[in-house]
Amino acid sequence: MISPSTDNMHINSETSTVNGTSHTAYGKNVVAELKKEEKEEAKAVQKLSKEHDIVLKTFRILIADLCQQFGGGHPGGAIGMAAIGVALWKYVMRYAPHTPDYFNRDRFVLSNGHTCLFQYTFLHLTGYKDMTLDQLKSYHSERVDAICPGHPEIEIEGIEVTTGPLGQGIANAVGLAMATKNLQATYNTPDFDVVSNHTWCMIGDACLQEGVALEAISYAGHLKLNNLTVIYDNNQITCDGSVDLTNTEDVNTKMRACNWNVIDIEDGCFDIEAIVDALNQARASTDKPTFINIRTVIGLGSKVAGDAAAHGAAFGTEDVANIKRVYGFNPDEHFVIGKEVRDFFEKIPDRGQQLVQSWEKKVQEYESKYPELGAEFRRRREGKLPDNWEDLIPASFPEKPVASRAASGLVFNPIAKACNNFMVGTADLSPSVNMIWKDKVDFQPPDLKTQCGITGNYSGRYIHYGIREHAMAAISNGLAAYAPNTIIPVTSSFFMFYLYAAPAVRMGALQHLQVIHVATHDSIGTGEDGPTHQPIELANLYRAMPNILYIRPGDSEEVAGAWKVAIEAKNTPSIISTSRQALPQIPQTRRDMVAKGAYVLEEVDDADLTLIGVGAELSFAVNVAEALKEKNIKARVVSFPSWRLFEAQPLEYRRDVLRRHRFPAVVIEPYAANGWERYANAGINMKRFGQSLPCKAVYKLFGFETEPMTEKVSAYLERLKSDEILRTEWVDL
Amino acid sequence: MISPSTDNMHINSETSTVNGTSHTAYGKNVVAELKKEEKEEAKAVQKLSKEHDIVLKTFRILIADLCQQFGGGHPGGAIGMAAIGVALWKYVMRYAPHTPDYFNRDRFVLSNGHTCLFQYTFLHLTGYKDMTLDQLKSYHSERVDAICPGHPEIEIEGIEVTTGPLGQGIANAVGLAMATKNLQATYNTPDFDVVSNHTWCMIGDACLQEGVALEAISYAGHLKLNNLTVIYDNNQITCDGSVDLTNTEDVNTKMRACNWNVIDIEDGCFDIEAIVDALNQARASTDKPTFINIRTVIGLGSKVAGDAAAHGAAFGTEDVANIKRVYGFNPDEHFVIGKEVRDFFEKIPDRGQQLVQSWEKKVQEYESKYPELGAEFRRRREGKLPDNWEDLIPASFPEKPVASRAASGLVFNPIAKACNNFMVGTADLSPSVNMIWKDKVDFQPPDLKTQCGITGNYSGRYIHYGIREHAMAAISNGLAAYAPNTIIPVTSSFFMFYLYAAPAVRMGALQHLQVIHVATHDSIGTGEDGPTHQPIELANLYRAMPNILYIRPGDSEEVAGAWKVAIEAKNTPSIISTSRQALPQIPQTRRDMVAKGAYVLEEVDDADLTLIGVGAELSFAVNVAEALKEKNIKARVVSFPSWRLFEAQPLEYRRDVLRRHRFPAVVIEPYAANGWERYANAGINMKRFGQSLPCKAVYKLFGFETEPMTEKVSAYLERLKSDEILRTEWVDL
CATH class of the missing domain: 3.40.50.970 (Thiamin diphosphate (ThDP)-binding fold, Pyr/PP domains)
Incomplete structure (x- = not known):
C-alpha cells in the first residue's frame, strides 16, 4: 500500500543511498x-x-x-x-x-x-x-x-x-529549485x-x-x-x-x-x-x-x-x-x-484543490500576522516591482568619458538593491560587469565558508555561477519561469560568451521570459584579449532572433534608456550590450528615445547624407559628421541602439528618422554589416575577425579613426554622383 | 637527477595513482x-x-x-x-x-x-x-x-x-590525441x-x-x-x-x-x-x-x-x-x-633536431619497406586527397524528389569511403544525417563491445560523439589542427544544434581550419519537432561570421556543388545546410555554379522583377515565377546558395546576376530577413519562431505556399508603382 504524499509531510531521516547491483542488460x-x-x-x-x-x-x-x-x-x-x-x-x-x-x-x-x-x-x-x-x-x-x-x-x-x-x-530545473530556495528564505517564517x-x-x-x-x-x-x-x-x-x-x-x-x-x-x-x-x-x-x-x-x-x-x-x-x-x-x-x-x-x-485551499488559508493567516512581509509576498506573486524603481535611475551622469559597462552599474545597482525581484548573476566576471551593489548578499548555501572569506545564504540575490555561461542562461530561464516576473533574473558576462549561452538565451526568447543579459566588452574596442574575445558577428544572431531586444546604448544616457526598456519588457528577454572602454558622453543623446530603437541625434534639412552611429562607436559617427563639415558635406546623425525596437515603430516615424528617399545613409559599426542594408546604403564595418591590440590601436588598424572614415564617406558621395547603379546597391566602404 | 625523455622511451609499468593528501590551503x-x-x-x-x-x-x-x-x-x-x-x-x-x-x-x-x-x-x-x-x-x-x-x-x-x-x-587536445590514435592505427607497423x-x-x-x-x-x-x-x-x-x-x-x-x-x-x-x-x-x-x-x-x-x-x-x-x-x-x-x-x-x-633526424630516417626506412603505405602516409602528411576524389561524385541524380540530406549522403559517402583523410562524426544523429558509408568502421577503443553489438578500432573513421555537439565541433578543430588537411573532420547534426556548437565552429573559422559541418533539418520544413528544432535566425550568425562558408543547396545538383566547394576549401570551414524533407529536383540548377554563390536560374530580359530562391525553398521561387506568368508578370529567378561565395565574385558578375538597377528583387526564405536587404528589395521571410506542425502545414501557416506568395509579390509590384519611396526601402511582405 502506497500512501499519497501530503503537503505537510516532513521526513527528517537522513537520505540513504542504495548502491547499484548489477546493471540489467539492455x-x-x-x-x-x-x-x-x-x-x-x-x-x-x-x-x-x-x-x-x-x-x-x-x-x-x-x-x-x-x-x-x-x-x-x-x-x-x-x-x-x-x-x-x-x-x-x-x-x-x-x-x-x-x-x-x-x-x-x-x-x-x-x-x-x-x-x-x-x-x-x-x-x-x-x-x-x-x-x-x-x-x-x-x-x-x-x-x-x-x-x-x-x-x-x-x-x-x-x-x-x-x-x-x-x-x-x-x-x-536547477533555476526553479533556486527560485524556491530564494523565496523560502525571503518569505517563510518559523510558523509559516x-x-x-x-x-x-x-x-x-x-x-x-x-x-x-x-x-x-x-x-x-x-x-x-x-x-x-x-x-x-x-x-x-x-x-x-x-x-x-x-x-x-x-x-x-x-x-x-x-x-x-x-x-x-x-x-x-x-x-x-x-x-x-x-x-x-x-x-x-x-x-x-x-x-x-x-x-x-x-x-x-x-x-x-x-x-x-x-x-x-x-x-x-x-x-x-x-x-x-x-x-x-x-x-x-x-x-x-x-x-x-x-x-x-x-x-x-x-x-x-484541497492543497490550493489549504495554502490560500495559510497565506491569509500569514498576511494577518506579517502584514508587511505578506504584502510584499503578494506583490512578488503578482510580478510587480516596487512602485518607485524608475526614480532610482540617476537623473544625469558625469560628463567625463565612462565605459558603458560602468554606466550600466550606475543605473542598475540601486535598482537591484531596492527591488528584490532581481536575482543578479555573473559567470565569474564580477570585476568586469559592474553588477555588484553595496551590501549585496550572495545566493549560497548558508553553511558555506569559502577560502576567499565570502559567505551568503539563500535569501541572497547575487549569484556566482562560475565559468558556466550556458548554464547561467538556462538556469535563469528556470528562475524566470517559476512565476511570471516574480523573479527577474539578470545574467552578466563578456558579450562574446553569450555565444556559449546562446541556446539558452534562445529558449528564453521562445518562452517569452523576462531575463536581462548584461554583456560587456562588446566590440573590437575590447582590445588586447584579441579576436577570440572581440565580437564581430554575434550581434547579427541576436538582431535576427525573434522576441529578444538586443540594445547597444551609445553612452550613459542611452544606458539608462536601455535599462528602462529591459525592465519594462515583461515578456521578452533583453541583451544590454556595453563597452569595456570609456565612451565620451554625447550631449544630444536621450534616454527616452532608446525605446524608439533609433532617433535623430543631429538633424540637417538640406543634408548630403545620414550617418548612423551605434553603441560604443556612436561618437565615431558624431566625429565624422563634424569632420565632414570641413569638406562642406552636411551629415545628419542618427543614433541606432536597437533594430527590433525601431521595427516596432510606425512607418511614418521610421521614414522621418531615416529619410532614405532623400539622403543616402552610411552606417559606422565594427560588426559584420549584414542587416544594416535595411537602413543604410553603405557601411564602414568588419569583414574579418579582430586582432589583439590595445583599444585605440585596433580601431586604427581597421580604419575606425575619424580621418580615414571621413575620407571613405566623402569618396563614396563622389562615387554616387558618377555611378547611378551604386545608389541601388549596398557598398562596403 | 632528472633524465630528459627520449623518443624511444617505453615505460610499461602500470600507471599508479597517487591519492591526494590534505589539500593545501588557498x-x-x-x-x-x-x-x-x-x-x-x-x-x-x-x-x-x-x-x-x-x-x-x-x-x-x-x-x-x-x-x-x-x-x-x-x-x-x-x-x-x-x-x-x-x-x-x-x-x-x-x-x-x-x-x-x-x-x-x-x-x-x-x-x-x-x-x-x-x-x-x-x-x-x-x-x-x-x-x-x-x-x-x-x-x-x-x-x-x-x-x-x-x-x-x-x-x-x-x-x-x-x-x-x-x-x-x-x-x-582530445581531437589532437584522437588524430594520433587514428594515424598510428593506420600507418604504424610492428617494426615502425x-x-x-x-x-x-x-x-x-x-x-x-x-x-x-x-x-x-x-x-x-x-x-x-x-x-x-x-x-x-x-x-x-x-x-x-x-x-x-x-x-x-x-x-x-x-x-x-x-x-x-x-x-x-x-x-x-x-x-x-x-x-x-x-x-x-x-x-x-x-x-x-x-x-x-x-x-x-x-x-x-x-x-x-x-x-x-x-x-x-x-x-x-x-x-x-x-x-x-x-x-x-x-x-x-x-x-x-x-x-x-x-x-x-x-x-x-x-x-x-636529433629527434627530427631520427624520425626522418625512420620514415625513409619505412617507405622502403612499405612503399604503398609509405606513399600514402606521405600524401596524408602533404594534406592531399587521392587524385580521383572528384570522379566519385555522381554525374547525375534521380529526378524524383529527395531530401537534400539524403543527396548529401549520395555525394559524400563514396568520397568518405575512398579518401581516408575524412573522419566523419555525428552527435548521435546517424539515422538522420546520412553520413554512414558501406563497411564504415567506427573509431573506438579496440576492446569495446557495446550492448548494441557495434565494435570498432582506432583506424575507424566514423565517430559517434554522443549527444555532445559542442565538443564534437571543438574536437574536430583538434583533429584538423594536427597537421594541415592530413585529417579533414566532418561533423553532422541538426542545423539547430550548431547553435550549441557555435563557439567551436567560430574557433575553427578563426583558425582557418578545414572542418565540414553537415547540418540537416535546416528550416521550418523540419515540421513536427517544433520551434525548438526549426532554425529561423541561425543562418544569420553563420552568414555574418568571417571565414566560414555557409551553403544552402537547393537540390541534389547543388548539393554536389556544395560538397565540391567544401572539400576544396583547404583553409576554411564550411556548413552544408540541408533539408529533412524531400525537395523537387530543378532542371536548371548547376553544380558548378554553386561556387559562384548565386547564379541566374531563369533569365528574362524584360523582366518585372527578380525572385531569389534559396536551399530547401528554392522550388518555391520557381513555382511563384511560374504562377506570376498567369498575371502577366515576368520574373527572373536567381538561386542563391551562399552569400560569402557570391561576395567573392567580381562586381560585374554580381551585377549581372542581380541587375538591381533594372529590376526590383524579392527573396523567399523562411529565415529572418536580416542581410537579404543587400540583395533584394523585399522578402517573404520569418519574423517569429516556427511552430510544431507537419512540414506542409507549417509552410502553409506562415504563408509559404505558391498562391499567397504570388499574391504578395504582385501586390508589392503594384505598390511600387504608386509609392516612390518604397523603392528605397526594404519591405517585409
Whole structure:
C-alpha cells in the first residue's frame, strides 16, 4: 500500500543511498530477454497490484496508438517511463490540475522533451481541463490550435518550461529549485512555510552528455539544492544505438562527486512502490539534490523494445496490435482508457484543490500576522516591482568619458538593491560587469565558508555561477519561469560568451521570459584579449532572433534608456550590450528615445547624407559628421541602439528618422554589416575577425579613426554622383 | 637527477595513482602563509637544485616585468605554473624548436589561454626562432606584427591551436590525441612507430567548469586516450575569488568516474622532480588518459599571491621590484635572462633536431619497406586527397524528389569511403544525417563491445560523439589542427544544434581550419519537432561570421556543388545546410555554379522583377515565377546558395546576376530577413519562431505556399508603382 504524499509531510531521516547491483542488460540482449519476459509476464505482473497493471498497460498502449495514428513521434521513452509517471502524478507530486498555476505547486520539468506524450498523457489522466482526449490525439496532426506539440511548450497548462534541445530542462530545473530556495528564505517564517514546493526533473541518457547539463549538475551540488530531484530514465539507448557507444562513465560515482545523493532503482518498468519510496526519500533530503537512477526499457512490449528503433518512430500497426493482444486488449480499438484507469486518477483534481485551499488559508493567516512581509509576498506573486524603481535611475551622469559597462552599474545597482525581484548573476566576471551593489548578499548555501572569506545564504540575490555561461542562461530561464516576473533574473558576462549561452538565451526568447543579459566588452574596442574575445558577428544572431531586444546604448544616457526598456519588457528577454572602454558622453543623446530603437541625434534639412552611429562607436559617427563639415558635406546623425525596437515603430516615424528617399545613409559599426542594408546604403564595418591590440590601436588598424572614415564617406558621395547603379546597391566602404 | 625523455622511451609499468593528501590551503590563508614562506624561502629552495631555482625565479620575474611594462595582462597563472613549464619543456616534451612543424612532435595545448605568457616565454627560452626577446616584449603593445597576442594563436610557431574561450583547448587536445590514435592505427607497423606523439594539455580551474570541457572529458575517457595528459593548474582562484564560491565537487573522483587516471602533485610551485615523474607516468599509461592535479599558487611571490587580484592585472611597479629584491635580483633591471638560464635551455634545439633526424630516417626506412603505405602516409602528411576524389561524385541524380540530406549522403559517402583523410562524426544523429558509408568502421577503443553489438578500432573513421555537439565541433578543430588537411573532420547534426556548437565552429573559422559541418533539418520544413528544432535566425550568425562558408543547396545538383566547394576549401570551414524533407529536383540548377554563390536560374530580359530562391525553398521561387506568368508578370529567378561565395565574385558578375538597377528583387526564405536587404528589395521571410506542425502545414501557416506568395509579390509590384519611396526601402511582405 502506497500512501499519497501530503503537503505537510516532513521526513527528517537522513537520505540513504542504495548502491547499484548489477546493471540489467539492455540493447539487443534485452529483446531476447523480453521474449522470455513476455512468456513470464503473468508472473512479473503479480508484483503489481491489479490497478497498477491496468494503468501501465493502458498508458503504454495509448502512447503506441498516439504515435501510430500519423506514423511518427517518439513512443519508446514515454512507454518506458510509465511507472515513473504513475509514481509522480498519483503518489508524490503536489499540484492542482484545476488550478494549474497554483503558486506553491511542485514543478515538473521534462528535460527529455521528445518524450512529451508522457507528460501530455498524465496531464490528461489527472484532469487538466485543456488537455482533452481530443487534444491528446492532435499530437503530430495538422491542427493549428493543438496543445500537443512535438516538444512540451510553456504556454500549455501544466507545462513549466519549454524543452526539447537536450540538457536545457535540467538546467531550468536547477533555476526553479533556486527560485524556491530564494523565496523560502525571503518569505517563510518559523510558523509559516508559504513556499515549500519541490522540483522534479526527468532526464534521459542524452541530458547527461550535454555540457549545459553537466555545468548545471555541478552547480546544483555546490548549492546543496535538496529541493531538487533528477529522475534518470536510464534506458541506455540513444538514436545511434546503446549509450556505451559513446559514454561508459560511472554516472553514479560522478554524481556523488558532484555532491548529489544517488538512489538506484533496478526495475523502473514496473516497481512503482520502489520508485515512490525513492521519490519520497528525495523530497526528504536535507542537504543535497537527489539523483534517482532508474533502469527502464525503451519501447517496452514492442518488437523494438530496448533498441534505438524504439526511440523516434511509430511501431507500425502490426506491432501495436500485437502489444494490445499480449496485454489482453482488443487490437481493433484505439485510444482506450477504461473505467478502472479513470477511477484510479479520479480524485486527483479534488486533492489538488484541497492543497490550493489549504495554502490560500495559510497565506491569509500569514498576511494577518506579517502584514508587511505578506504584502510584499503578494506583490512578488503578482510580478510587480516596487512602485518607485524608475526614480532610482540617476537623473544625469558625469560628463567625463565612462565605459558603458560602468554606466550600466550606475543605473542598475540601486535598482537591484531596492527591488528584490532581481536575482543578479555573473559567470565569474564580477570585476568586469559592474553588477555588484553595496551590501549585496550572495545566493549560497548558508553553511558555506569559502577560502576567499565570502559567505551568503539563500535569501541572497547575487549569484556566482562560475565559468558556466550556458548554464547561467538556462538556469535563469528556470528562475524566470517559476512565476511570471516574480523573479527577474539578470545574467552578466563578456558579450562574446553569450555565444556559449546562446541556446539558452534562445529558449528564453521562445518562452517569452523576462531575463536581462548584461554583456560587456562588446566590440573590437575590447582590445588586447584579441579576436577570440572581440565580437564581430554575434550581434547579427541576436538582431535576427525573434522576441529578444538586443540594445547597444551609445553612452550613459542611452544606458539608462536601455535599462528602462529591459525592465519594462515583461515578456521578452533583453541583451544590454556595453563597452569595456570609456565612451565620451554625447550631449544630444536621450534616454527616452532608446525605446524608439533609433532617433535623430543631429538633424540637417538640406543634408548630403545620414550617418548612423551605434553603441560604443556612436561618437565615431558624431566625429565624422563634424569632420565632414570641413569638406562642406552636411551629415545628419542618427543614433541606432536597437533594430527590433525601431521595427516596432510606425512607418511614418521610421521614414522621418531615416529619410532614405532623400539622403543616402552610411552606417559606422565594427560588426559584420549584414542587416544594416535595411537602413543604410553603405557601411564602414568588419569583414574579418579582430586582432589583439590595445583599444585605440585596433580601431586604427581597421580604419575606425575619424580621418580615414571621413575620407571613405566623402569618396563614396563622389562615387554616387558618377555611378547611378551604386545608389541601388549596398557598398562596403 | 632528472633524465630528459627520449623518443624511444617505453615505460610499461602500470600507471599508479597517487591519492591526494590534505589539500593545501588557498585564497587569503595562503597569503598569510606566504609571508612565512618568504622568510623560510632559503629552506624551501634547498629542495631545488641551484639551476632550477634560478630558472624559476628568472621566469617568474620575467612574467611580472612583461605584464608591468604596459600595466596589463595575466601574470598570476603563468607565474604559478613555472615549475610545470620547466618539467614539460626541459624534461618531458618531444619537440623541435628549429623544426616547429616536425610531424611527430608532442602537441601542447594551453587551454587556459589567458596565461599565454607562460607559453610564449618557454618558446623563447627553448629557442623558437621567431619568438625573440623583442617579440616577447610586444605582449600588450601596439605593435601590429606582434606574435604575442593576448591569447595564443595558431599562426605562431610552436602554438598548436588558438585558445582563449575557456574549455575549447581541452576539447581540441582530445581531437589532437584522437588524430594520433587514428594515424598510428593506420600507418604504424610492428617494426615502425612513425607516429608516436603525446598530447599535453594545460588547464585551469575554469576549464573544469565549462560544459564543452566536461563533454570532452567524458568522451576522452570513453575512448581510452592513453596518449592524452591533462595538467590541471589547481590554484583554486578565478576572477570572482576562490573556486569554492562556485565549485565544491571532488574533481579527482569525478575524473576517475570518467575513466581517467589521476595523479596528485602537492607542491606544484617548486617540485619539478615530482611533476616530471607524474608526466612520465602519464606518457606510459596504457589504458586511460591521465589527469594530473597540481596544486600551485597564483601570482606566487607577489603581494596578491593566492588571490583573485593576481589573475588579470599587473602587480604594480613596487611589488615587481619587491619580488626581485626577495629573489636576489636587481629591482632596477628588467627582462633579465642570465647566462645560467640560457645555458639551462641551450641544448634543446639540438636535441629537437636529433629527434627530427631520427624520425626522418625512420620514415625513409619505412617507405622502403612499405612503399604503398609509405606513399600514402606521405600524401596524408602533404594534406592531399587521392587524385580521383572528384570522379566519385555522381554525374547525375534521380529526378524524383529527395531530401537534400539524403543527396548529401549520395555525394559524400563514396568520397568518405575512398579518401581516408575524412573522419566523419555525428552527435548521435546517424539515422538522420546520412553520413554512414558501406563497411564504415567506427573509431573506438579496440576492446569495446557495446550492448548494441557495434565494435570498432582506432583506424575507424566514423565517430559517434554522443549527444555532445559542442565538443564534437571543438574536437574536430583538434583533429584538423594536427597537421594541415592530413585529417579533414566532418561533423553532422541538426542545423539547430550548431547553435550549441557555435563557439567551436567560430574557433575553427578563426583558425582557418578545414572542418565540414553537415547540418540537416535546416528550416521550418523540419515540421513536427517544433520551434525548438526549426532554425529561423541561425543562418544569420553563420552568414555574418568571417571565414566560414555557409551553403544552402537547393537540390541534389547543388548539393554536389556544395560538397565540391567544401572539400576544396583547404583553409576554411564550411556548413552544408540541408533539408529533412524531400525537395523537387530543378532542371536548371548547376553544380558548378554553386561556387559562384548565386547564379541566374531563369533569365528574362524584360523582366518585372527578380525572385531569389534559396536551399530547401528554392522550388518555391520557381513555382511563384511560374504562377506570376498567369498575371502577366515576368520574373527572373536567381538561386542563391551562399552569400560569402557570391561576395567573392567580381562586381560585374554580381551585377549581372542581380541587375538591381533594372529590376526590383524579392527573396523567399523562411529565415529572418536580416542581410537579404543587400540583395533584394523585399522578402517573404520569418519574423517569429516556427511552430510544431507537419512540414506542409507549417509552410502553409506562415504563408509559404505558391498562391499567397504570388499574391504578395504582385501586390508589392503594384505598390511600387504608386509609392516612390518604397523603392528605397526594404519591405517585409
